Amino acid sequence: MAALLTPAASSLSKLMAQGRESAAALEALLRGATPQDQEHGEVRELAAEILRCCDRALAALHGGGRKRGPGDAAAQTRPSKRTRASGGGGETAAAKRVEKKWTVEDGFIWRKYGQKEILHSKHPRLYFRCTYKDDSGCRATRQVQLSEDDPSLYVITYFGEHTCCHGDNAVLDCEDAKMQPFVINFGSAAAAAATSGGGSPPWLSSCSDDGDGQSETSRSSQAAGSPEEEDMEELGDKVTKIEPASSDHPSAAELSSSPDASCCSPPWDPLAACSDWDIFNEASFDYVISDYFEL
């Protein structure tokens, strides 16, 4: 599997390599900054993070993937024509036709296990659980739903902690996630909580479990989006995050399969983009590639 470098992947590799060089240069510059600029520490850290991200992305790209990630087979489209004769209820009015599969984005591989129309919600709620639930007994789950107020935002709620975070890249992501400097947090409480893991892009937030799946609530939204506390409610033991959805305002159906793809979509903040590299880990890698180069 080592030589799965498609032309697109090859291009991506070059891009990443280039990005890495840029990041290295940036870091070098920052190193030489005057003491006064030490407050740029965050920036330096960011530069370092960029390097790490690129390194991992490159490693993932060349090192080959690991196991099959969910959606690996359905990386792009999965015309789900489920015409069950018995009981299957067939397709509802909102026949779902998947276009992309993005079950990975925060270093963990999520597997969708359910979708539900929520009473007072315009959009269905999607239920994901850690793919390694069976392997490692990981109980981490998350719910993804389009924000009602702002369809351009995804509301992702995490439950439990990742017990599978013990050796795979996930671990790295957890560590790195804590260093993500560009997260926008709204609300003091949220910001505080964010430090344990919220200081990371939404798609990395799953690592935020502060030890034992305690509750945390943080938000992050698009740069343009003016914060409007809406989901600041603290709930049981979950972590709610709001991440920017694609500018295309994907439908609920799309959301079902690309809960996090949006974060890499068009409005691509260079900084955020770097963090996006995190999502390149293993399985997600291919998806991203196809999304960027084959569209």
Add this chain to the structure above:
DNA sequence: ACTATTTGACCGTT
């Protein structure tokens, strides 16, 4: 053949 996704059904909680 294997594995992930879909989606109706089932079950627990309120």
Add this chain to the structure above:
DNA sequence: AACGGTCAAATAGT
């Protein structure tokens, strides 16, 4: 009884 979360059979892609 209603709602929300999870299960599991069926389906589909590799």
